[in-house]
Amino acid sequence: MAGTAAEEPLHRSLGLTDDEYERIQQILGRVPNHAELAMYSVMWSEHCSYKSSRVHLKGLPSDGPHVLIGPGEGAGVIEVDGVAVAMRIESHNHPSFVEPVQGAATGIGGVVRDVVSMGARPIALLDSLRFGNLPGDTGADSTADRNRWLTDGVVHGISSYGNCIGVPTIGGEIKFEASYSGNPLVNVMCVGVVPIDGIMLARAPGPGNAVLLLGSTTGRDGIGGVSVLASAAFDEQAATKRPSVQVGDPFTEKLLIEGSLSLIEKGLVVGIQDLGGAGLCCATSESAANAGTGMTLDLDQVPLRERNMEPFEILTSESQERMLVIVEPAKVAAAIDECTRLGLRATRIGVVTDTERLICTQGGEVVADVPAASLGDGPVYHRPFTAPAPRQVKTVDAPGPGLPPDQALLKLLGSANLASKRWVWEQFDYQVMLNTVAGPGSDAAILRLPGTETRIAVTVDGNGRYGQIDPREGARHSVAEAYRNLCAVGAEPVAVTNCMNFGNPEIPEVMWQFVEAVQGMGDACRTLQTPITGGNVSFYNQTLNEAIYPTPMIGMIGVLKPGVLAPPVGLQDEEDVLVLLGRTRDELGGSEYQRTILGTLVGPLPELDLNAEASLGWLLRELITRNLLKSAHDCSEGGIGMALAEMVAQGRFGAEIRPEPGRELISWLFSETTARAVVAVARGDLAELQDLAKGIGSPVFELGVAKGRQLTIRGMEDIQLRDIKAAYNNGFSQMMG
Amino acid sequence: MKPTVGVVVFPGSNCDRDANYSFDYLGAGTRFIWHLETDLEGIDIIVLPGGFAYGDYLRTGAMAAYSPVMNSVKEFAASGKPVIGICNGFQVLCEAGLLPGALRRNSGLKFRCMPVKIRVETLDSPFTMGGMWPGQVLNVPIAHFDGSYYADDETLEELIASRRIAFRYCDAGGELTDEANPNGSRQHIAGVLNEQRNVLGMMPHPERAVDPAVGGTDGRLILASILYSLQPAES
Numbered sequence: 025m026a027g028t029a030a031e032e033p034l035h036r037s038l039g040l041t042d043d044e045y046e047r048i049q050q051i052l053g054r055v056p057n058h059a060e061l062a063m064y065s066v067m068w069s070e071h072c073s074y075k076s077s078r079v080h081l082k083g084l085p086s087d088g089p090h091v092l093i094g095p096g097e098g099a100g101v102i103e104v105d106g107v108a109v110a111m112r113i114e115s116h117n118h119p120s121f122v123e124p125v126q127g128a129a130t131g132i133g134g135v136v137r138d139v140v141s142m143g144a145r146p147i148a149l150l151d152s153l154r155f156g157n158l159p160g161d162t163g164a165d166s167t168a169d170r171n172r173w174l175t176d177g178v179v180h181g182i183s184s185y186g187n188c189i190g191v192p193t194i195g196g197e198i199k200f201e202a203s204y205s206g207n208p209l210v211n212v213m214c215v216g217v218v219p220i221d222g223i224m225l226a227r228a229p230g231p232g233n234a235v236l237l238l239g240s241t242t243g244r245d246g247i248g249g250v251s252v253l254a255s256a257a258f259d260e261q262a263a264t265k266r267p268s269v270q271v272g273d274p275f276t277e278k279l280l281i282e283g284s285l286s287l288i289e290k291g292l293v294v295g296i297q298d299l300g301g302a303g304l305c306c307a308t309s310e311s312a313a314n315a316g317t318g319m320t321l322d323l324d325q326v327p328l329r330e331r332n333m334e335p336f337e338i339l340t341s342e343s344q345e346r347m348l349v350i351v352e353p354a355k356v357a358a359a360i361d362e363c364t365r366l367g368l369r370a371t372r373i374g375v376v377t378d379t380e381r382l383i384c385t386q387g388g389e390v391v392a393d394v395p396a397a398s399l400g401d402g403p404v405y406h407r408p409f410t411a412p413a414p415r416q417v418k419t420v421d422a423p424g425p426g427l428p429p430d431q432a433l434l435k436l437l438g439s440a441n442l443a444s445k446r447w448v449w450e451q452f453d454y455q456v457m458l459n460t461v462a463g464p465g466s467d468a469a470i471l472r473l474p475g476t477e478t479r480i481a482v483t484v485d486g487n488g489r490y491g492q493i494d495p496r497e498g499a500r501h502s503v504a505e506a507y508r509n510l511c512a513v514g515a516e517p518v519a520v521t522n523c524m525n526f527g528n529p530e531i532p533e534v535m536w537q538f539v540e541a542v543q544g545m546g547d548a549c550r551t552l553q554t555p556i557t558g559g560n561v562s563f564y565n566q567t568l569n570e571a572i573y574p575t576p577m578i579g580m581i582g583v584l585k586p587g588v589l590a591p592p593v594g595l596q597d598e599e600d601v602l603v604l605l606g607r608t609r610d611e612l613g614g615s616e617y618q619r620t621i622l623g624t625l626v627g628p629l630p631e632l633d634l635n636a637e638a639s640l641g642w643l644l645r646e647l648i649t650r651n652l653l654k655s656a657h658d659c660s661e662g663g664i665g666m667a668l669a670e671m672v673a674q675g676r677f678g679a680e681i682r683p684e685p686g687r688e689l690i691s692w693l694f695s696e697t698t699a700r701a702v703v704a705v706a707r708g709d710l711a712e713l714q715d716l717a718k719g720i721g722s723p724v725f726e727l728g729v730a731k732g733r734q735l736t737i738r739g740m741e742d743i744q745l746r747d748i749k750a751a752y753n754n755g756f757s758q759m760m761g
Numbered sequence: 762m763k764p765t766v767g768v769v770v771f772p773g774s775n776c777d778r779d780a781n782y783s784f785d786y787l788g789a790g791t792r793f794i795w796h797l798e799t800d801l802e803g804i805d806i807i808v809l810p811g812g813f814a815y816g817d818y819l820r821t822g823a824m825a826a827y828s829p830v831m832n833s834v835k836e837f838a839a840s841g842k843p844v845i846g847i848c849n850g851f852q853v854l855c856e857a858g859l860l861p862g863a864l865r866r867n868s869g870l871k872f873r874c875m876p877v878k879i880r881v882e883t884l885d886s887p888f889t890m891g892g893m894w895p896g897q898v899l900n901v902p903i904a905h906f907d908g909s910y911y912a913d914d915e916t917l918e919e920l921i922a923s924r925r926i927a928f929r930y931c932d933a934g935g936e937l938t939d940e941a942n943p944n945g946s947r948q949h950i951a952g953v954l955n956e957q958r959n960v961l962g963m964m965p966h967p968e969r970a971v972d973p974a975v976g977g978t979d980g981r982l983i984l985a986s987i988l989y990s991l992q993p994a995e996s
Contacts, residue, residue: 183871183872184872187813187872187874187904187906188773188775188813188816188817189775190775190776190812190813273816274813274816275772275773275813275815275816275817275818276816278772278773278775278813278816279772279773365795365797366772367772449874450871450872450873450874450875451871451872451873451874452872452874453872453874453904454874455874455902455904455966455969455975455976456775456776456779456811456904457778457779458778458779458782458783458968458969458972458975458976459975460975460976461974461975472974472975
């Protein structure tokens with residue numbers, strides 16, 4: 025293809041179609057110049073315009089008693105106990121594949137600025153990561169060493185950036201699947217907090233107001249990041265895209281957080297927007313369009329990293345750690361003084377106008393002049409979507425030889441997906457800010473909510489294997505799992521944010537996966553009354569012809585009543601009774617048992633009854649509120665077997681378990697039937713638990729007791745406590761070698 | 762009169778609010794001191810908090826050691842008042858020459874955030890005099906990339922001879938095992954004192970172990986000891 029590039033019209037090499045180019049000419053009434061064309065190309069990219077996804081996102085439930093600000097702003101905002109909590113997930117998949125350390129680092133920077141742009145102080149980060157299989161794990165192939173390199177780099181990038189800016193990384197999840205070998209996923213969720221009357225919006229009101237640019241200088245890094253990188257699939261030349269990846273400067277990000285929040289607190293700004301994808305062009309046009317104003321920018325005033333930058337470079341550069349603020353003329357000096365005091369660069373680069381146009385000048389000449397709103401008002405596509413023929417769904421259905429149940433359990437416990445991720449989260453500062461009540465390794469992280477007596481719980485969950493079998497059901501399952509995780513720590517789930525990771529939307533079968541997943545997510549959130557406050561769509565997660573498994577990531581926040589203490593996962597005392605809440609069916613479809621023991625992926629998926637999830641959630645919260653539970657763990661990936669093994673691995677005792685009579689042991693242990701949890705109660709509290717469960721018609725099964733130094737499950741060989749701990753604690757770090 | 766704790770804030774400090782919270786929790790007065798300030802009038806205790814001053818793009822603490830406030834901190838220390846540097850603050854104190862030695866990259870070459878155990882090595886300092894006993898094992902967390910304490914043999918001998926090692930990493934039984942040393946520090950050193958014994962640098966975060974809701978209470982002993990040391994001696 026390289027040979028034909030010279031003959032290609034400019035708009036096409038910038039990623040615009042002929043029809044889109046035609047429409048730009050209609051808008052302007054003339055041929056766009058290079059700078060203008062570059063502006064439209066980034067703003068109308070899939071990443072910025074949501075042109076393929078927009079029509080499908082409209083029907084999502086976004087209203088609820090807690091929601092203050094729904095989709096469309098920098099972050100969703102909910103009200104909890106009188107303060108506002110901002111939440112947002114962003115993907116940085118492609119940059120992280122090309123350059124894992126900086127790609128992941130700048131992913132953190134971007135989502136943190138989204139939250140700061142709402143006026144909120146970031147108080148927590150969570151990461152949801154996907155890579156190809158690691159060396160030594162089931163399914164490891166020729167990409168395994170590279171996958172390990174990517175994993176190590178991404179974790180290091182998150183660690184170096186997140187730790188430096190002083191925002192704790194309190195949780196997340198990381199999974200491995202061959203599907204992500206050519207396209208890993210790096211999704212980052214940020215939570216922030218702001219007084220309700222302090223919420224800021226991306227608006228540039230008041231003609232005559234000054235436009236200030238805060239933070240880093242503008243360079244040639246990251247030009248076309250949203251179009252070149254984020255809105256196209258990879259080919260063999262992925263490494264050549266490295267110059268489109270930005271380089272992170274967490275120190276400046278820290279100054280930018282403090283500076284932005286200080287200006288807001290001192291009442292010096294009337295509008296604020298972060299610079300992320302599409303850089304200055306996006307921040308200025310969006311904030312003007314949102315306020316129905318225009319803006320004139322003097323590009324000569326923009327502090328540059330190098331000389332002789334072209335207007336299109338200045339306008340579309342994605343140099344990191346920058347923020348745009350709108351300031352009344354009388355307050356400009358005070359705003360610049362405050363930034364200077366904090367060591368943060370602040371430069372007046374333009375003025376708000378009433379023209380509704382974004383006009384940019386350089387050397388006294390107009391170099392771009394476009395209707396501000398037209399940049400954000402990109403094309404909307406109703407892309408064709410078709411369900412693939414069932415036989416074309418790429419799953420693996422040739423099982424390898426199985427293992428005896430005890431060996432299967434140990435292997436699962438030490439697998440990359442299910443082993444302890446301590447190796448990862450020990451590299452994250454999960455404590456700074458002193459709000460972390462329960463950090464990584466819990467079913468859901470628990471945070472004190474600053475300024476209140478309330479605690480919130482946060483989780484992020486996704487299941488690409490389920491999505492590959494059935495994207496609609498897979499999305500519903502992901503919502504249900506997030507919900508279950510929050511309930512297992514005693515929280516009431518209240519709101520969702522999400523990141524939809526899919527392949528190339530121009531392929532009808534991929535578009536179908538997306539449409540199905542959006543509907544599944546919407547359905548589950550509607551039923552569980554967890555409105556969707558916003559989201560991010562990441563398409564083109566595909567290398568050559570291989571799309572990733574459809575992977576919606578669900579970030580969910582729940583609220584704990586004051587005084588409620590979440591029980592730990594690990595077993596605390598001998599003779600505590602272990603109880604399974606919920607009913608177990610024979611449902612191994614899509615399970616971790618299939619992945620790690622059989623090497624297959626084949627449906628059908630477990631049946632998902634959302635009403636049963638809601639009942640289980642109520643029961644868990646009631647039990648925890650009454651302080652009846654000594655331990656609790658949601659039962660999902662790896663089934664009862666994995667839940668029990670983790671409770672043993674994280675606790676002080678083994679257990680003696682009697683399976684349900686008449687059940688096939690492998691299926692009973694490893695089925696991923698939904699709406700279940702394993703809990704431990706003192707013997708004397710068992711009757712109260714049974715009464716509560718009976719009252720709502722929820723089935724319970726007495727599994728056995730915590731006891732001794734081994735896990736004894738009738739019908740299989742005993743496993744020593746030390747072997748369980750070794751597999752769980754060392755499995756992952758050994759693969760990372 | 763309750764003592765006033767001055768929490769120095771460098772650009773890039775990020776445990777300043779946590780230090781402030783924990784001293785406030787223990788009933789002290791607190792004040793933030795921006796690194797450009799030089800007037801420490803009315804301050805009884807100086808805290809150099811954790812974080813990444815100036816991004817630590819150079820050696821950790823190297824830039825911060827030249828901040829205007831540091832001259833005042835040196836005078837403050839010379840007057841005998843207590844100064845505690847935690848994590849990045851310890852690194853700054855070493856770079857500023859207020860403490861011997863240096864903090865190098867962790868032996869595992871990874872950032873580590875985890876609970877550790879440290880052993881109280883001396884009671885002869887404002888930081889360890891109140892309510893502690895020699896050999897006592899405290900639970901406090903670490904969170905650092907560059908925490909491996911290094912000093913040459915001569916300096917180490919002097920530190921040992923003058924009993925200026927304040928804390929050592931140890932296991933639950935107080936033993937100095939290799940497994941219990943999270944970063945490869947020489948002599949298992951987690952914290953050291955200056956010659957006058959009024960300046961302490963330590964890598965673990967006592968301010969993270971004050972409020973039981975988020976991380977235990979053993980760090981209280983250290984912070985409360987400083988407050989206690991300032992009370993007028995009983996006659």
